[in-house]
Amino acid sequence: MKSFTLALPRWMPHRAGQHYDIRLTAEDGYRAQRSYSIASAPQREGEIDLTVELVENGEVSTFLHQSAVAGDRFEVRGPIGGYFVWEAAQGGPLLLVGGGSGVVPLMSMLRHRAAAKANVPARLLYSSRSYDDIIYRDELEGLAARGDGFELFHTLTRSQPAGWKGYARRIDDRMLGDVSRVFGAKAMTFICGPTALVENAANALTNLGLRPERIRTERFGPSGT
Amino acid sequence: MAIDMNWELMLDGNAVGGLLIEIFGQDLTALWSTCPDCGRQGELATLRAFTHAPGVVLRCPACDAVLLRIAKTTRGVRYDVRLVTKDGFPQASR
Numbered sequence A: 001m002k003s004f005t006l007a008l009p010r011w012m013p014h015r016a017g018q019h020y021d022i023r024l025t026a027e028d029g030y031r032a033q034r035s036y037s038i039a040s041a042p043q044r045e046g047e048i049d050l051t052v053e054l055v056e057n058g059e060v061s062t063f064l065h066q067s068a069v070a071g072d073r074f075e076v077r078g079p080i081g082g083y084f085v086w087e088a089a090q091g092g093p094l095l096l097v098g099g100g101s102g103v104v105p106l107m108s109m110l111r112h113r114a115a116a117k118a119n120v121p122a123r124l125l126y127s128s129r130s131y132d133d134i135i136y137r138d139e140l141e142g143l144a145a146r147g148d149g150f151e152l153f154h155t156l157t158r159s160q161p162a163g164w165k166g167y168a169r170r171i172d173d174r175m176l177g178d179v180s181r182v183f184g185a186k187a188m189t190f191i192c193g194p195t196a197l198v199e200n201a202a203n204a205l206t207n208l209g210l211r212p213e214r215i216r217t218e219r220f221g222p223s224g225t
Numbered sequence B: 001m002a003i004d005m006n007w008e009l010m011l012d013g014n015a016v017g018g019l020l021i022e023i024f025g026q027d028l029t030a031l032w033s034t035c036p037d038c039g040r041q042g043e044l045a046t047l048r049a050f051t052h053a054p055g056v057v058l059r060c061p062a063c064d065a066v067l068l069r070i071a072k073t074t075r076g077v078r079y080d081v082r083l084v085t086k087d088g089f090p091q092a093s094r
């Protein structure tokens, strides 16, 4: 996992949940383009943070992890997206479900919520492979400790440290039921991550009675396992 | 099954937001439309996106009908729109 700060000469305010397209051009003219969600809150001006997961044999993520250095310039387009977005004024309750790097746009929503001092009830159910794979681990703990209505639920699918008290399996119907029940059918829901996780969670939450038009999804692609 | 439908690599309309800005000059991810085949309605972002075929194909999540097809060729962009919108679909801006 690697986080980057991009200074944007023509910065435009974004909405939490939006992404940028990053284009790399090699010396021979070969181009590759990928989408990366904005991790930082809209309240920050002039620059954005991105967080990129290293995908095995991944063209762009490998370049960003192994070759990009501070001071490099990138061609970007954004901010992009008018659907998978949340603003504090929209209210809640806010149910966030993420897997792996799918937590990135959800983090922007949580940072936005904290910066706006909104106390909309919010819950994040976040699936990672292992304790060390949890992105923003300390910051999420800190947000949950503020006691402002945000609650954090982790599940670790592959390995768990000794004494782990969170969930220890893939996200399933029972887990989604446990986490979403207090919010009832009206929860404003955002699900993001590997395509299979998003499909399963969206179907499960619909079956649990959440209103389909309040469930928003964003698929990042395969899970790379 | 059509060759573009690789479920492994399936994304959704969010992923083509940037491409649509490039072609149509506006963010269309929240555009509300109806599938002419089955009547399913929703934002463009909720459509299934197959981006690893030649070009990009957006399909209805309820019936798999092709709703938008975009191909970039050396001579420019070709697109074919089947989704039904209240105020029409924008024209390519370039």
Ligand SMILES: Cc1cc2nc3c(=O)[nH]c(=O)nc-3n(C[C@H](O)[C@H](O)[C@H](O)COP(=O)(O)OP(=O)(O)OC[C@H]3O[C@@H](n4cnc5c(N)ncnc54)[C@H](O)[C@@H]3O)c2cc1C
Residues within 6 Å of the ligand: A019, A034, A035, A036, A037, A038, A051, A052, A053, A054, A055, A056, A057, A058, A059, A060, A061, A062, A101, A104, A105, A218, A219, A220, A221, A222, A223, A224, A225, B011, B014, B015
């Ligand atoms: C709207 C949107 C927002 C995104 N935001 C983020 C983000 O904030 N952070 C982030 O890290 N990624 C994000 N992604 C995923 C990102 O765009 C790339 O798909 C990912 O970085 C892999 O690109 P690559 O060039 O390294 O791999 P590629 O060269 O494209 O693929 C290499 C191999 O890895 C597999 N693979 C492809 N994508 C993934 C994946 N996502 N995970 C695991 N294996 C994969 C492929 O099937 C292939 O076999 C987002 C995707 C979308 C559509």
Ligand SMILES: [Zn+2]
Residues within 6 Å of the ligand: B035, B036, B037, B038, B039, B040, B060, B061, B062, B063, B064, B065
């Ligand atoms: Zn249809």
